[in-house]
Amino acid sequence: MKKIIATTLMLSLSFSASAREKFAGVYFDSSIPSYQIQILKDDLSYLYKSSIKDIDAELKPMMELSKVDGAHLYNWIYNRVKYIIGEDYRVGGRNLVTKRGHQFPSTPLPPSILNKNNQYRATLIMSNTGAELYLRGKMNKVLRGIRLDRKSVFAPSPRVGILQVGEGLFLERLLINENIESEANRIKRLGTLFHEARHSDGNSEHIGFLHSKCPEGHALSGLDACEPYSNGAYSLEATATKTLLLNCRTCSNVDKTKLSTIIADSLTRVTVRSHVKTEAQLLEEIATFQRVIDFYVNLIATNPQVGEPFKKELENLRARIKVSEDQLAELRSPVKPKKLDPRPEGTFKEVSVRESSNLMNASLSK
């Protein structure tokens, strides 16, 4: 009897340490530690339940959403992320499965893919394995997939949605604050999830929205950590993080500043930023300058003795606002920024908001 109890206890413990499970339609592999699964589940629940009032103007067109709310944002993720595997999962050996005879679309591959070796797998925080399997499969004309829960999951499209999460996503020193379950940390992890989910998009030369080498003069020059288009993974991460941050109810001043730094860092990777400002952004920029100008005008009017430095600053600010106004005029003329085509190629099923919401609600009610 004692042996039975001991065995049952040991089995229970081993399952609680790492156990595969499905939540809101997303499969979490047993290679992910159970505490990480729980956090990711809570992150997805947080996103789904989010009350989004302030929205970054770029988000809706970038994600091609009809509406911005928790259900639509979760649906966007779910259409691109269906399987999550852990850092210890080895994409190779007996885990790798192949199938010959699959007909891939006869579209060209992204030009940079031939020069890349394990681009995604090299990333320890999170990586999009599904897009990599599809690209490698298409390159070698062999359908590739991985074994999950004794079943083969093939990648007939980058939209298969297999992500690999690393410990970096949960490490204390990489968190926004000490509380791993805080809203600020959830926003940070979700930003990374949106980034990786974007790699499930694209067709032809745009498959996977691959990063490219940062140009000369960039702080990360020579590293594959930039994108020369305005709707890629870094742009999307910045825009999604910004929207979630704008709606954060419990973020402290320090949290907000740290998350702003992440947004700024992501945007520095977009090497065509000067061409991608939206009308709303420019209007906000002009309004911000105007508030500062109003302050100085009032200051000079009430304190005539303040002298030249403030008058010169006022001139500078007026010059700045002029630049913004000129950019706005240019934007209103028919000049289109360079964007990649996010429509995915290959075989996949687009899940409706109702379907993904039903899956989430079923999991939440358990």
Add this chain to the structure above:
Amino acid sequence: MKKFVVSLVFIFIFTLIFWNLKNKERPKEDPVFPVKTVKTVGADLDEKTFSGQTPKEAKENADAYFEEHLKSLPTIDDLKNLTEEEVHHTPEIIKEGGELVGTIFDEAQKDPTKRMSAMNFFKKCAEDDQVAIPIRAVCLNRVYKLIPEWEIPVPMSDSKIPDEVLDLAMNLP
């Protein structure tokens, strides 16, 4: 004898009370930070009267204190030493820099006497061409957001702010 001791104690207590009251009624000394209608960043440092220090020395000390903070910020050269894996997502040193800027902002938000110094820090951080671009952008964002809120004028050196930093700063929440 007993009466004598009681009288002595009574006199002693009465003297203490009287001395205490007298001290309380002393006129207050000039405030360390005289109230002014207009101050520029760094101006308060000239007015501090640290014990045993001239205003110039006090300013130099304060500047040195900020220099130390500025030195902790990640630089462009720091980023160049990172590997591809470390830069795929926001590098740790950038997050640490953000934490430092956030902490300074938070302290000044809670304690208005620190706002001049904080603004001085943000200005120097935004104008420093060695500091990593995302950090400079966050600092500049703080400057422009806080000038009207804190009502502290901070003339920026236009030539020290590249368009990239300005564009980023304006795109932050």
